[in-house]
Amino acid sequence: MNLEAALRKYYQLSHFRSGQKETIQSILKQKHTLAMLPTGTGKSLCYQLPGRILEGAVIIISPLLSLMQDQVEQMKMKGEKRVVALNSFLTSVEKSRVLRQISQYKYIFISPEMISLPYILDKLQRMEISLFVIDEAHCISQWGYDFRPDYQKLGYIRQKLNNPLTLALTATATEEIRKDIINSLHLDEVEEIIYSVDRPNIAINIEELVHGQEKMEKLLDYIQKLDGQGIVYFSSKKLAEQTAAFLKERSSKRMMAYHGGMSQEDRILVQQQFQTGQLDVICATSAFGMGINKEDIRFIIHFHLPTQLESYLQEIGRAGRDGRQSVSFILYTPGDEWIAYQLIESELADELQINKWKLSLKKYPTFEAWQKKEGFQLEMLFTETQWRVLESYLEPNNKTVPELLSSLEMYNNFRNERVTEKKQKVQELIGWLHSASCRRMYIMDYFGEKYESKDKENCCDRCGLDLSAFFNSRNTNQHKVQVDWQEQLAFILNIKK
Missing domain, CATH: 3.40.50.300 (P-loop containing nucleotide triphosphate hydrolases)
Known part of the structure; x- marks a missing residue:
């Protein structure tokens, strides 16, 4: 297939940007693909164009409501009407209507939290899915800078959807995080398309x-x-x-x-x-x-x-x-680094918060029993983000309190490892700030790339x-x-x- 002709026909563009064509070719060859392309290179084209060619729906997992809305509006402006975002912006009436007509949509943007809901997943399981896309895929890795616990469930979601052809997109991921993405999604024989993180302009x-x-x-x-x-x-x-x-x-x-x-x-x-x-x-x-x-x-x-x-x-x-x-x-x-340290410390529930919760939990046989009587305490004990991570880690529903207490011990180890790792990242950043070498060369070395200066x-x-x-x-x-x-x-x- 002449991809340049398809690009002109559907998007009125004369040429591909870095990595776009290679990514699209990989998808059209039915290969699971992980593409790390620099910010600003038009990653959305990498699933929009294949969607025009392949039969079946394209499911796009997106982490932010604003990102979904922006993509949907832009696609509609360019003439694609078979696009929808399933998110909390929709009223219950609108959501019901979209779900009744879900088979009519070609591109379906959805958050990882919403696709995990059983009645949503049931609807999607009945569809022909040509491509399963994870945007901002670095959110999958617990070592990534923007870890989202619901992203870690996407490997399970893929299996429930009969393991569709998958595209993972990111702009910044070290080799360790790329491996973590592939393992979490249960992908075999992945084509990796890796471009430089450098933005020379x-x-x-x-x-x-x-x-x-x-x-x-x-x-x-x-x-x-x-x-x-x-x-x-x-x-x-x-x-x-x-x-x-x-x-x-x-x-x-x-x-x-x-x-x-x-x-x-x-x-x-x-x-x-x-x-x-x-x-x-x-x-x-x-x-x-x-x-x-x-x-x-x-x-x-x-x-x-x-x-x-x-x-x-x-x-x-x-x-x-x-x-x-x-x-x-x-x-x-x-001293600015101490603000970063404070943010890292407060991101996840600490040992003091966990111990307070334990004392309250021990009075009850199960999580449900505790939740019925004292669930109102959650908002006082944890921030929304802290509870989202904790809930994802523990999966407390249908667990006895002794099971929860055992899981909380493992959670403390997880938290300590993550905090230590993220503080080390701050130290690496401070090292970069104080380094006497070229800023860009240092970054390229950090990502395992060789930098050849072109414009000093x-x-x-x-x-x-x-x-x-x-x-x-x-x-x-x-x-x-x-x-x-x-x-x-x-x-x-x-x-x-």
């Missing part, structure tokens, strides 16, 4: 600053000067909001905050405003970005450290998808970087830092993480 600049106030002043300076639209990443929802308000007052840029604590409606509104150019800058937590398919983002700034190189690459990969030169910044002050001029701060190339000349006359900032800066920077 994204310059890397890291600045070490003395204290938080200097960092905030530097951020304002860059927000004023940098050309185009950009994203500033924070570890704290509160700080993202406060900083957005602070910068909005003192710069000419249009900006808003975005984080997981906002309502779905507000998140969608901010995302749409950014997509359509009504906002210049988003102050966001890591919840923002995975659902964004915007080609002309020009800069990414990390106000707080990412927790590892994989997540850093994923986040800066939002920039420069049109191939034009873009820039990424990390603004670092000594726009590489990184270690190789020499002229930041003025990224500044808008119309914004060179900036407001001076005013003394009356100090009170508000102190308020913002003392917010608890």
Whole structure:
């Protein structure tokens, strides 16, 4: 089959991007495929085009509601009407209607949580599935930076669906994590299509600053000067909001905050405003970005450290998808790593939380008996994320309390291993920050790649970087830092993480 002709016919495109054609060819040869392609290379085409050719439905597992909605809307705009997202955005009436007509859809986007529901799985088992796609497949691995426990059930889901042809897509995964993905999905004879993680059109600049106030002043300076639209990443929802308000007052840029604590409606509104150019800058937590398919983002700034190189690459990969030169910044002050450590410690329920739960559990014979009388305690004992991981690990339904207590001991070992591993990742990131070598060369070595420099001029701060190339000349006359900032800066920077 002439794939270039199919590309022109269905998508009006003249050529494939890196890795797309090889991935599509592998799928059309009926080979299970794991494709690691750089962010911004159009991974969605790797299942959309085969879906046009193969008989049967394409099931796409997606981790974020915003990502699903974005993909569905884009496909509809391009003329594909047989597409739907099965998620919590649908009302019960809409969901019932979609499930009654499920055989009419070619592309079905669904979360790993929803596909695990028995009545949903039963509907899909009756369909002819030509391709089972796992987007953001690094979420499968418990050692991945964005581990989602429901992703680990996808191997079981595949078996229930009669082991369909499978495509796993990711942008950043070490060899260890790729092996974990393949094993978790129970895949045999997998074709691996691995492209470099390097994005040569994204310059890397890291600045070490003395204290938080200097960092905030530097951020304002860059927000004023940098050309185009950009994203500033924070570890704290509160700080993202406060900083957005602070910068909005003192710069000419249009900006808003975005984080997981906002309502779905507000998140969608901010995302749409950014997509359509009504906002210049988003102050966001890591919840923002995975659902964004915007080609002309020009800069990414990390106000707080990412927790590892994989997540850093994923986040800066939002920039420069049109191939034009873009820039990424990390603004670092000594001690920032402790914020990352605190996030890692709080991600999973700790021993103190577990021991409190144990004391309560021991009064009952089974989990169901405890849940009936004291289930209200879950929200007080654990965060939503902590309980989701804990529940997935324990599978507590229909278990006796002695069985649960035994499983909790093993969970503590799992937690300690994961926390130790993730702290080591932070140390590796700090090592990269302080390294005197080329930033890009270090990253390539981390992923087991050989780096051959092509453009030292726009590489990184270690190789020499002229930041003025990224500044808008119309914004060179900036407001001076005013003394009356100090009170508000102190308020913002003392917010608890």
